[in-house]
Amino acid sequence: MKCMICKHGETKNGTTTVTLEKNGSTIVFKEVPANICDNCGEKYIDESVTKKLLKKARKIIESGVEIEIRKYEIAA
Numbered sequence: 395m396k397c398m399i400c401k402h403g404e405t406k407n408g409t410t411t412v413t414l415e416k417n418g419s420t421i422v423f424k425e426v427p428a429n430i431c432d433n434c435g436e437k438y439i440d441e442s443v444t445k446k447l448l449k450k451a452r453k454i455i456e457s458g459v460e461i462e463i464r465k466y467e468i469a470a
Contacts, residue, residue, distance in 0.1 A: 395429065395438075403433025409466075410437045412447060419455045422463040423447055 397403040408430040412423045426447065429438040439447075447466075454462050 397431035397434060397436055399436040400431060400434040403431035403436075405429035405431050405438060410439070412439070414447070414451050416451070416455055419459060420461050421451050421454050421459075423450075424463065424465050426466045 395405045397405060406429065408428055409425045410428040410430065412426050414421045414423075426439060427443055428440075430436070431438075443466075450464075
């Protein structure tokens with residue numbers, strides 16, 4: 395797909411790190427599947443992956459964790 399930010403690059407499959415913060419909690423998910431622009435580096439995460447990340451993040455926050463780092467495969 396053509397990058398919506400730079401309008402020049404094409405996106406390619408890859409992985410990225412996603413950091414979420416809420417209510418004093420910081421959650422880092424590593425190796426998250428994403429499409430990454432080969433020109434500017436902008437990252438696009440699929441809606442289904444985003445839903446899984448947010449669902450897992452809610453559970454982590456509810457448990458009272460302040461800082462959590464997980465690989466996506468384990469967390470999903």
